Amino acid sequence: MSDDFAYSDNWASNWAPIYEKFNSIRGRVAEADVTAAFLERYCSGGSALELGIGDGRVAVPLSERGVIVEGIDNSDTMLKLLGKRTDLVKAWKGDMANFSTEQRYNLVYCAYNTLMVLVTREAQISCLRSAAEALHDEGTLVLELLMPVIDGFVGGQKTTTTLVDHENTFVTTDIHDPLNQNLVSTLLWFSGTSVRRLPYRVRYVYHQELDTMAECVGLKLAERWGDWTGGEFTEGSKRHISVYRRAGS
Numbered sequence: 058m059s060d061d062f063a064y065s066d067n068w069a070s071n072w073a074p075i076y077e078k079f080n081s082i083r084g085r086v087a088e089a090d091v092t093a094a095f096l097e098r099y100c101s102g103g104s105a106l107e108l109g110i111g112d113g114r115v116a117v118p119l120s121e122r123g124v125i126v127e128g129i130d131n132s133d134t135m136l137k138l139l140g141k142r143t144d145l146v147k148a149w150k151g152d153m154a155n156f157s158t159e160q161r162y163n164l165v166y167c168a169y170n171t172l173m174v175l176v177t178r179e180a181q182i183s184c185l186r187s188a189a190e191a192l193h194d195e196g197t198l199v200l201e202l203l204m205p206v207i208d209g210f211v212g213g214q215k216t217t218t219t220l221v222d223h224e225n226t227f228v229t230t231d232i233h234d235p236l237n238q239n240l241v242s243t244l245l246w247f248s249g250t251s252v253r254r255l256p257y258r259v260r261y262v263y264h265q266e267l268d269t270m271a272e273c274v275g276l277k278l279a280e281r282w283g284d285w286t287g288g289e290f291t292e293g294s295k296r297h298i299s300v301y302r303r304a305g306s
């Protein structure tokens with residue numbers, strides 16, 4: 058399998074030129090303010106660390122609310138996009154699967170399914186361990202993850218039309234690797250006469266497995282929401298916002 062599927066600078070150089078447009082079409086740019094308002098509740102007047110900070114979609118509005126925001130990303134390309142956008146947010150190149158920092162934060166967060174870019178269970182747990190160590194004693198970890206939809210696969214594969222508007226068609230192809238809970242996917246983005254091919258690989262994780270992984274590193278679920286506006290988490294939820302604190306705090 059080509060390395061294009063792994064999240065690396067290869068991945069980022071594919072996505073970076075279209076990242077903001079893509080997020081805007083998917084409603085993720087419009088959602089950034091409500092996401093920052095949600096996160097501010099856990100770090101008002103304090104500090105926050107974003108894992109996989111990207112172009113600062115969430116970090117920038119959070120920093121504009123007076124929070125000291127820092128971030129980690131493993132892509133120079135994404136860090137350059139962030140640097141062009143703000144000098145309020147300090148970010149460094151690193152692997153969120155295994156990082157350590159002297160600084161302790163009121164909030165560590167990982168939005169937009171980014172934990173799933175770590176494609177093994179071990180890497181995901183190691184990330185949660187690093188995040189837990191970076192928290193103040195009373196600190197909070199917030200994770201946003203989609204609810205996996207593992208239906209409709211025939212022979213281990215499926216193709217889904219995820220968006221059609223007057224200008225764009227998004228078609229996603231997924232190959233399922235159930236032993237590793239991996240999806241090896243490609244987004245095909247048709248627009249006018251052009252088509253972009255955007256490969257990626259993720260490890261999906263259900264909310265209860267996430268709670269167990271968090272418990273392995275001394276964290277306990279405190280709250281779970283269905284979206285950033287604080288909507289209820291139900292069996293119809295397409296994603297969850299999960300809030301963890303140190304067990305016993």
Ligand SMILES: C[S@@+](CC[C@H](N)C(=O)[O-])C[C@H]1O[C@@H](n2cnc3c(N)ncnc32)[C@H](O)[C@@H]1O
Nearest residue numbers: 064109110111114130131132135152153168169
């Ligand atoms: C889906 S984007 C999310 C960006 C941002 N958090 C947001 O909500 O818009 C995932 C980001 O994680 C970064 N990334 C992927 N693997 C990483 C790793 N192992 N360590 C740190 N950052 C990583 C990518 O470069 C990318 O910027």
